[in-house]
Amino acid sequence: MLTPSPRGDVSAAVLEALRTGAAPAAIRASDASGEDDLHLALWVLFELSYRGFEDVDERREWDPDLIAVRRSLEDAFEAELRDRCTPTPVGDDVATAIFAMCEADDGPSLATYVHRHATHEQVEQLLAIRSVYHLKEQDPTAWVVPRLGAGPKAALLELQFDEYGNGDPNRLHHHLFAKGMEAAGLDPKYGAYVDQAPAEALAQNNVMSMFGLQRRLRGAALGHLAAFEATSSLPSRRMAQGLERLDFPPEMVGYYTEHVEADAVHEQLAARTICGALLDDDPHLREDVLLGASVCLDLENRLAGRLLEEWAA
Amino acid sequence: MSGQEVFDHPDVVLCPGGPMLLRGDHVIEGPDGTRHATTRPVSAVCRCDKSAVLPWCDGTHKVLPEKLRPS
Numbered sequence: 286m287l288t289p290s291p292r293g294d295v296s297a298a299v300l301e302a303l304r305t306g307a308a309p310a311a312i313r314a315s316d317a318s319g320e321d322d323l324h325l326a327l328w329v330l331f332e333l334s335y336r337g338f339e340d341v342d343e344r345r346e347w348d349p350d351l352i353a354v355r356r357s358l359e360d361a362f363e364a365e366l367r368d369r370c371t372p373t374p375v376g377d378d379v380a381t382a383i384f385a386m387c388e389a390d391d392g393p394s395l396a397t398y399v400h401r402h403a404t405h406e407q408v409e410q411l412l413a414i415r416s417v418y419h420l421k422e423q424d425p426t427a428w429v430v431p432r433l434g435a436g437p438k439a440a441l442l443e444l445q446f447d448e449y450g451n452g453d454p455n456r457l458h459h460h461l462f463a464k465g466m467e468a469a470g471l472d473p474k475y476g477a478y479v480d481q482a483p484a485e486a487l488a489q490n491n492v493m494s495m496f497g498l499q500r501r502l503r504g505a506a507l508g509h510l511a512a513f514e515a516t517s518s519l520p521s522r523r524m525a526q527g528l529e530r531l532d533f534p535p536e537m538v539g540y541y542t543e544h545v546e547a548d549a550v551h552e553q554l555a556a557r558t559i560c561g562a563l564l565d566d567d568p569h570l571r572e573d574v575l576l577g578a579s580v581c582l583d584l585e586n587r588l589a590g591r592l593l594e595e596w597a598a
Numbered sequence: 599m600s601g602q603e604v605f606d607h608p609d610v611v612l613c614p615g616g617p618m619l620l621r622g623d624h625v626i627e628g629p630d631g632t633r634h635a636t637t638r639p640v641s642a643v644c645r646c647d648k649s650a651v652l653p654w655c656d657g658t659h660k661v662l663p664e665k666l667r668p669s
């Protein structure tokens with residue numbers, strides 16, 4: 286993948302530094318010209334730790350000046366999320382609390398819109414936007430593995446093994462999505478649609494990277510995972526039916542039908558076994574787990590709100 | 599002599615209000631005699647009988663009124 290196009294001063298400075306090999310200008314989150322600028326810059330900096338860019342020297346991943354910029358952007362993003370997402374504690378059992386939060390969430394649903402109303406073109410746009418995450422599905426949470434004790438580690442791997450195809454690359458979820466994209470005539474290349482992804486979608490990606498890459502935020506990473514899985518089975522069914530209505534190819538439909546069944550398992554594992562085992566080891570992470578769940582719901586609602594408003598126009 | 603924890607890791611887990619989790623490989627025979635083999639390390643078998651992909655759970659139990667959810 287080549288570096289994307291800048292969206293403001295901060296992303297321009299970061300991209301310029303990456304492409305030329307120079308030190309970045311002394312920029313901070315407060316210099317960002319908006320959400321798009323901040324989240325693109327942060328997305329690019331995080332991407333250095335995933336697959337990187339063909340036009341950037343791989344050694345820049347650990348460039349201290351770039352890390353300083355990243356920390357400033359992360360801090361601003363985390364403060365905003367902590368300010369906006371304040372889960373009300375429910376009961377003792379963490380799984381019950383997570384399922385209750387997901388059930389109580391009455392935000393707008395893209396899957397419901399796709400099910401009955403979206404046009405072919407709108408669904409193509411949505412798939413392109415979703416590809417920014419689905420082509421690295423589960424990877425951000427994989428950063429958490431070495432930070433866990435035996436109980437939560439084994440529990441997380443039990444879920445991740447299924448996400449990664451149980452040893453069969455043909456069943457690996459991000460590969461299933463790539464096959465769906467290709468069959469649907471969309472570009473299946475990793476990162477192909479980053480320039481088309483709105484700030485809200487980049488923010489969803491960034492939050493998973495931030496929770497995954499900062500050990501301190503491991504509770505939030507696993508709470509986010511639980512809410513993500515717990516809001517997937519039923520919407521995946523609606524997505525599959527909407528894609529069938531619009532004659533999308535079986536490979537693309539198949540990605541979603543796989544998630545109807547897989548995530549009915551994963552939501553139980555994530556909320557009960559994974560978050561449960563994490564809190565057995567580290568009860569003080571409970572608030573972070575619930576924060577992660579709340580952030581997951583919040584950021585999906587923001588993307589849905591943005592796209593549904595755009596489509597209604 | 600070791601103080602290391604022995605973890606609970608049951609083969610079958612009944613989720614309150616939801617499916618039965620099955621660890622490992624199994625073949626499930628449905629009421630009409632059809633056989634369904636598990637394909638994942640852990641499978642979720644529907645207990646509310648309202649799933650559209652029986653014998654597996656598809657999350658439908660979450661939209662049922664409390665009294666129709668499995669105990």
Ligand code: FES
Nearest residue numbers: 644645646655659
């Ligand atoms: S138990 Fe989940 S759909 Fe029946």
Ligand SMILES: [Fe+2]
Nearest residue numbers: 422448458544
């Ligand atoms: Fe998946």
Ligand SMILES: [Fe+2]
Nearest residue numbers: 514547548551
């Ligand atoms: Fe999943």
